Amino acid sequence: MFPKFNLKNYILRHLQVMLFSLGQLWRQPLSSLMTIIVIGIALALPAGLYVLLDNIEDVSDQWDDATQISLFLQQDVFPDQAIELNKQLKKWPQISDTHYQSSSQSLEEFRQLSGLGTLLDSLPTNPIPAVIIIQPDESDLRPDSIGSLLARLEALPEVEQAQLDMEWLQRLRSLNKTAQRGISILGLLLSLSVLLIIGNTIRLAILSRQSEIRVIKLVGGTNAFIRRPFLYTGFWYGLLGGIIGWLTLTFSLSLINGPINELAKLYSSQFTLHWLSALLLVILPMTGLILGVLGAWISVGRHLSKIEPS
Amino acid sequence: MIRFTDVYKLYANRYEALSGLSFHLNDGEMAFLTGHSGAGKSTLLKLIALIERSSHGQVLVNNQNLTRLPKRKIPYYRRQIGIVFQDHNLLHDRTVFDNVALPLIIAGENHREIGRRVRASLDKVGLLGKERNLPIALSGGEQQRVGIARAVVNRPPILLADEPTGNLDPELSRDIMHLFEQFNQVGTTVFIATHDLDLINTLPHRQITLDSGRLAEQGLT
Numbered sequence: 001m002f003p004k005f006n007l008k009n010y011i012l013r014h015l016q017v018m019l020f021s022l023g024q025l026w027r028q029p030l031s032s033l034m035t036i037i038v039i040g041i042a043l044a045l046p047a048g049l050y051v052l053l054d055n056i057e058d059v060s061d062q063w064d065d066a067t068q069i070s071l072f073l074q075q076d077v078f079p080d081q082a083i084e085l086n087k088q089l090k091k092w093p094q095i096s097d098t099h100y101q102s103s104s105q106s107l108e109e110f111r112q113l114s115g116l117g118t119l120l121d122s123l124p125t126n127p128i129p130a131v132i133i134i135q136p137d138e139s140d141l142r143p144d145s146i147g148s149l150l151a152r153l154e155a156l157p158e159v160e161q162a163q164l165d166m167e168w169l170q171r172l173r174s175l176n177k178t179a180q181r182g183i184s185i186l187g188l189l190l191s192l193s194v195l196l197i198i199g200n201t202i203r204l205a206i207l208s209r210q211s212e213i214r215v216i217k218l219v220g221g222t223n224a225f226i227r228r229p230f231l232y233t234g235f236w237y238g239l240l241g242g243i244i245g246w247l248t249l250t251f252s253l254s255l256i257n258g259p260i261n262e263l264a265k266l267y268s269s270q271f272t273l274h275w276l277s278a279l280l281l282v283i284l285p286m287t288g289l290i291l292g293v294l295g296a297w298i299s300v301g302r303h304l305s306k307i308e309p310s
Numbered sequence: 311m312i313r314f315t316d317v318y319k320l321y322a323n324r325y326e327a328l329s330g331l332s333f334h335l336n337d338g339e340m341a342f343l344t345g346h347s348g349a350g351k352s353t354l355l356k357l358i359a360l361i362e363r364s365s366h367g368q369v370l371v372n373n374q375n376l377t378r379l380p381k382r383k384i385p386y387y388r389r390q391i392g393i394v395f396q397d398h399n400l401l402h403d404r405t406v407f408d409n410v411a412l413p414l415i416i417a418g419e420n421h422r423e424i425g426r427r428v429r430a431s432l433d434k435v436g437l438l439g440k441e442r443n444l445p446i447a448l449s450g451g452e453q454q455r456v457g458i459a460r461a462v463v464n465r466p467p468i469l470l471a472d473e474p475t476g477n478l479d480p481e482l483s484r485d486i487m488h489l490f491e492q493f494n495q496v497g498t499t500v501f502i503a504t505h506d507l508d509l510i511n512t513l514p515h516r517q518i519t520l521d522s523g524r525l526a527e528q529g530l531t
Binding site for chain 2: 010217219220
């Protein structure tokens, strides 16, 4: 009663159904394309936000390497004393490097950067203190140890003020984390909507082919046989939606890329937007494909059993 | 081959479509099922095709007890029965070839075997050469022949037909009946529901007549 299983026939039949389903999408190009684009956008949106966040994290990581402490010295410290202090600080285990900048060097730098040259010339004395810039040991950048180092430096008699301005970086980090959580939720919701879109599309396809399903059941078609073309329809919607999503994302990021490079140049930063392009070319279609088949499966399961020959 | 024993079929409104029906069809027999509309002809065929199940009593087909056949085995059971419908039930977006090939594709036959058997089947109903046509391009009689070709393509032991000549003129109806007789001659059990008494009274086959869900008369003409 059961036919003998034949692997070659089985694979051949799957290929046939696969192409048949693709052909059916092709026969209604407009409505298929609209569904595919909606799926594409739903997939591209969370992926795009993720790429942007990933880049922001990358930038803030670069700044992390540049964690430094500025040690502003008292006005009455002589340059010799300052150089001596600089030498001693170099020997501290928590400090990997230091750089001394005298008050006149600082003034010169400020003059160049601020463009206030003539105004500065009119000042009777140099108001800018000498600075020792300290590069803490990179192996230990925990807030606690940085904090204690800061306190010890501030306690030195020659030091007016020790400054570590990392709070904004930490705020950016936690903001980033919140945004990431948000994107995860958004991604989940949009995945759900892809599931519903495909489920509904398949439902309509099933309803429009009720009489065909009845005939197939009457000539001995199993549920698996009837389900198969609809699963492949979901497969194609998901896969093509994923590819459209990738194209949308790539296009959008290429639009942003120009201004970002401009911005990076202004900050004389080496930063370039990385797109995760190859990775997303795999992830987006795969996600679409899985959601497509899943959505079709749920929809077929719900609607197929209701159609029986009469 | 087909045996009904004290079969009842009740619908939700307590209407008895069949009540206490018993009859037997031999292996290789050809018989007609007659009776006026509402006598229970369609219900009886639905029980054999397992579109519906009896409320009471036993239906045996090809040595299988349909009362006990689990739902997942129904598709495999139906492959042993060719069914011809009054309104053909063809798929209008597929060619004649694809329509006839459907039972073989479902059964997982290989490509070459499908081509061979579909052509043999179309040859038998006289439609070889129309394989590439869509059903809509064929006449009513030709569409019915496609339906018959599909019903016999996987060589089922039983052939059922529900008013197969309902929409055809007398001459075409006669041709279709002769076609059924040819399949019967090679051993297929044929069971045809019809109200075309003028036609079947000229044919030497048993008539099983239903009246209000019961057996009215039985015998050779």
